[in-house]
Amino acid sequence: MTAADLKPEVRAALVERLTALADDELVLGHRDAEWTGHAPILEEDIAIANVAQDEIGHAVLWYGLVQELTGADPDHLAFFRDAREFRSAALVEQPRGDWAFTMLRQYLFDTYEAELLPRLMRSTYTPISEVAAKVNREELFHLRHSALWVERLAFGTDESRRRLQAAVNDLWPLMPQLLAALPGDALLAAEGIYPDTAELAGAVMPRLEGELARLELSLPATDAQGGADAAVAAGTRSERGDGLLAALLADMQSVARADPTAESW
Amino acid sequence: MSGPHNKSAAEGSAQGSVPGADTQWPRWEVLKKDNERKPHQAVGSVHAADAEHALLMARTVFARRPAAVSMWVAPATRIHTFTAEELTRLPAATDADTGPLGRYLVVVKSTNRRSMTFGDLKGEVEAASVSAALALALELAGDEPVLALWLIETDSVIRSEPDDADPWFGPAQDKTYKQQSVYSSRATASKDAAEGVPG
Numbered sequence: 001m002t003a004a005d006l007k008p009e010v011r012a013a014l015v016e017r018l019t020a021l022a023d024d025e026l027v028l029g030h031r032d033a034e035w036t037g038h039a040p041i042l043e044e045d046i047a048i049a050n051v052a053q054d055e056i057g058h059a060v061l062w063y064g065l066v067q068e069l070t071g072a073d074p075d076h077l078a079f080f081r082d083a084r085e086f087r088s089a090a091l092v093e094q095p096r097g098d099w100a101f102t103m104l105r106q107y108l109f110d111t112y113e114a115e116l117l118p119r120l121m122r123s124t125y126t127p128i129s130e131v132a133a134k135v136n137r138e139e140l141f142h143l144r145h146s147a148l149w150v151e152r153l154a155f156g157t158d159e160s161r162r163r164l165q166a167a168v169n170d171l172w173p174l175m176p177q178l179l180a181a182l183p184g185d186a187l188l189a190a191e192g193i194y195p196d197t198a199e200l201a202g203a204v205m206p207r208l209e210g211e212l213a214r215l216e217l218s219l220p221a222t223d224a225q226g227g228a229d230a231a232v233a234a235g236t237r238s239e240r241g242d243g244l245l246a247a248l249l250a251d252m253q254s255v256a257r258a259d260p261t262a263e264s265w
Numbered sequence: 266m267s268g269p270h271n272k273s274a275a276e277g278s279a280q281g282s283v284p285g286a287d288t289q290w291p292r293w294e295v296l297k298k299d300n301e302r303k304p305h306q307a308v309g310s311v312h313a314a315d316a317e318h319a320l321l322m323a324r325t326v327f328a329r330r331p332a333a334v335s336m337w338v339a340p341a342t343r344i345h346t347f348t349a350e351e352l353t354r355l356p357a358a359t360d361a362d363t364g365p366l367g368r369y370l371v372v373v374k375s376t377n378r379r380s381m382t383f384g385d386l387k388g389e390v391e392a393a394s395v396s397a398a399l400a401l402a403l404e405l406a407g408d409e410p411v412l413a414l415w416l417i418e419t420d421s422v423i424r425s426e427p428d429d430a431d432p433w434f435g436p437a438q439d440k441t442y443k444q445q446s447v448y449s450s451r452a453t454a455s456k457d458a459a460e461g462v463p464g
Contacts, residue, residue, distance in 0.1 A: 041289075041290065041312060042312075043311050043312060043313065043322040043325065043326055044322075046325055046326055047321070047322065047325040050325055050329055134439075137431060137432050137435050137436055138432070138436050140432035141321075141324070141432045141433055144321060144432075145321050145325075148317060148318060148321060152314065152315075152318075
């Protein structure tokens, strides 16, 4: 299936989902890039910069699929939209925190992608299956790296374990929102374009629960009653009003917006 | 870090409080094989917490863009190194060298003309001591000049798996490695414009 085969309502739903995929990658890539020059050792500084660049590269690929459907320029989508127009998840918007926080966030996201991307490689929409195959290859290395760190922090020192558990307490409640369906996802699932989000969550969450239990970490509740932010638990991907994304965009977009006509600098 | 309120080296238990102490993680030497026609070549070192970490850091630092089909790392403490000068005054191996047999990978630097690699893997020897291994290693080097020689204890080497090759080294095949000078800057833009180079 290609763009010409899409019914109008399916096309609109697909633009929303592709935007969410791209925004997650871009925002996570930017958060990772905030470590450049500040990582614990030189080798990890290079490693986290590589991961950041890969994630931003994946965003470019997903924005490219949006462009095929709407004509929107990827640079414009990245640098000239406001926070309310973004569809990124709260998980990727959180400030980078300490190394344990960044590595755990990356691990949670990499594991989600390890389940999502093989499903997208089977998408009936050919452009998605092609991009997913490219992205998946790099994500396998990301997961190897983030999983290595999470395991070492879990069984390292009392301090590394304390920091990792604190990151779990902060990040775990944000997982349901990352996995929640967007309003148009059911249409996409019916066409085989995007996986059923409940089935995807049913693969991601038990996998993570098993891994984090093996690392002897305790998991906080993820539902609204358990203390997580209600809007996040309800799966809303916009209008959260926490200001984190707006602050990130003010930084990330400042150079592009300083001179929108600039072609080199 | 120094000051009247800091613990003295004698009181401090942390490595970092000893002036001049190496606070880095252990050093690992990295060997990379560019393609099936080339041997593994020593390309540099990484600091890392343990063997698996060292292998991932090696991939990150040395093979994100440059071509590779396989990478090995070995802890620097398990590599016996000899300069050409040291090789001229070593005592010959004797019959006293009768420890348990050990295997050693032989890496030889035979030219000063390379900037990206230090030496090439020449093969593997089995011997009952380092000095006995060295004699076999020099035979392996043959008539080539030996500017430096490493014996890497084979059982200390950690290797990328065949299944790692695609996710680790595959992406580099599709991406162009560009020097920073490729990208236009304010300094080069006017020159490019004058020469009709598109920005």
